[in-house]
Amino acid sequence: MNFQDMSFDQRYRAVQSRDRRFDGQFVLGVKTTGIYCRPSCPARTPKPENVQFFRASAAAHAAGFRACKRCLPEAVPGSPEWNLHGDVAGRAMRLINDGVIDQQGVSGLAQQLGYSTRHLTRILREETGAGPLALARAHRAQTARVLLTQTALPISEIAFSAGFSSIRQFNDTIREVYDLSPQQVRAHGHRTAQTDTAMVDIGLSYREPIDLPGLFAWFAARAISGLEHADAWSYARAVNLPGGPAWFRVYTPPDSRSDLRLQARVTEMQDLPILMARVRRLFDLDADPVAVDTVLTSLPAIRPLVAAVPGIRVAGCMDPHELLVRTMIGQQISVPAARTILTRITTGLGEPAPEFALGLTHMFPTMEAIAERGSTVLRGPKARRNAVGNAAGTMATGQLRLGLGDDPTEQRKALLALKGVGPWTADYVRMRVTGDPDVFLIDDGALRAGARRAGLPADTSDLLAWSTHSSPWRSYLTTHLWRAPTVPAQPPEGDPS
Template structure:
């Protein structure tokens, strides 16, 4: 359930029951104390007349409230609402989390969205209760709290890593938001011992249940040798960020009840929040699995799938342009065949991986390198080779730019305008780049095979009509059908990248 769909009484009942499912969806300010909390805060429930609800913590900050020191409302997963929404507010929130304001300012954010700064500010204030600068400031405070409580990084490094422009701004913001000095916030943490001070090691929040084995298996099956390392419990790779190459490793820690952890190293400290945001998007950590599974289990034919794999996530991506190329190469061939072609491309065209990326040798090629020299390493049908080269050249020239804040429909139209890109490719990219939760890949052979094994209609029109009942979570239904008991490998279109 979204914030805007809930009445005051529904929100208050969630607070009375201390329901963890609503953590991150909204916060409540207590007028008598000036404190704001997550819905599941263990403190005594305030009287209803003393409660004010906010969609975002930044709105609570702007209204003069400070974060609760007991429940730490900033330590919860982000709101799943923004992935559901393709409107300006949802797109803006995704871009703010991706560091656009820190890199390009509010004017840069507005330009990417195609609005004036004044109009964008008005929209965000109406939708969230806070303007873009306040939202970016709250995001910096959340990042800083995470680094303060979980790492031994020096204060100055934390300040600039979180996106603050000065130590003074960092100190003032932390005191205002948490009513504590940065050193006092650090005193409330549980830090992991780190021998390499340049590498951070953080525990990441998410809503349970979560199918981590399924996610790691997904990435392992598609990992390009030398570019990615993946097994049953971890996934690692290097990527390019605005400040230079970065490396990360997601893994489950056996000494912390299988909790999901992130190891990361960046060339420039300011890229750390960007990396953290993209990793959360990659693993879909801000999803609401209870809402998803509740809707899908209302369909009798889907119940066995959900019961077998509760908390399934839809994999995102780290680099939208790379995903497009990988998807185009993987069209209508097996996962293994796609890996073979991608290995040849990255070996021949990829830059060396950074020295601080253990076990990795290559980066995925830039679009410029692929456009200029891709013909020397690409194999397969000439039409597909030309389509890949054309897409890379179009991106390299700046004629096409894919991003996490794209309007889903506009992105789909831009992709369909490319030679060699059909509805399946455009929808698959849209699902993984924008996080659209309601994509059903009816043209996908692997999906239909899974549907047959689940006893669903074989006819495309009938299957599409049946799947409409799963809205707005058809991307998750798609993933469940891919995960249905497998059939012998064959050359068919289906989740290649």
């Protein structure tokens, strides 16, 4: 249940029971103290007449509340609601977390969404209780808190890394939000000892349960040699960010397999919040697994799959343009075959990885390189080679721009206009780029094989109609059916790459 669908009494009961499932989905302001808390705060529950609920922490800031020092409401996963809704507010929130306002201002955000600045501000205030600048400011404060409490970075460097334009602005915001100076926030932290001060090593929050082995196995099966490395408990890769190449590794420490951490190095420190946000989306860390699993377990045929793999996640992506190329190459061939072709393209056309990208050799090629020289390394049917080159060319020239702030319907329409892109490719890209939780890849051979294994309808129309019972979580159903142990009788029409 999301914030908008909950009554005051339902929210208050969640607070009374200290239900951690709602942490990050809303905060409560206590009028008598001027403090806002997460729903699971261990402090004594305030009287109902003293409580005011906010959909976003930025709205609580704007109303004059400061963050609770006991429950740290900023130290929780983000709201899953912004993926659930493909509306303007949801798209705007994803772009704000991706640093668009810090790089392009509110006007740049509005332009990407196709609205005027005034209209966008009105929408966000109505939906979240705060305008775009306040939302971006809250995100900067959250990023700064993570870096202050978990890294040894100099405080002045943290200020600019988190997106603040000046030390004074940074100090004022931290004091206003947390009622502490940056030095005092740092003193409350638990920093990990690090020998390499240029490398950031921070914890990643998520809602339990989570299928971490399944996520790492997914990335390991599709890892491009030289660009990525994955094993049973980690995933690392090189990626291009606005300020230059970056490297990151998501891993679980041997002494705590339930802990999830991020190691990272970036060319420009201002890219660090962008990288952190994209990694969260890549691992679907803001999902609400209890809400998903509750719906899926209501379906008798799927209940055993959920019992075997609770907390399944839908993999996102780091670069939407890269994902389209990878998906087009992976159509109608096996995962190992696609991986071989993609490795050839990466080593043949990609720039060298930075020296700090431990164990990696190449970056994924730019769209310009694939469009101009892809034919020299691509193998396979001519129609597919031409389709990949054409798609790369349209992205290189800006005729096609894919991003996490896209309107899902418009993105699908733009993708289907490309030669060589069919419904499976368009929907697969939509699922992984925009985070749409309700995509059911009915034309996917591996999905249909899993459906047969689960005893679901064999007829495509009947299966599609049956899938509506799992809405709005059909992307998670799709992932479960991929995981169902089965061997397709026929080569899949599309195999996730």
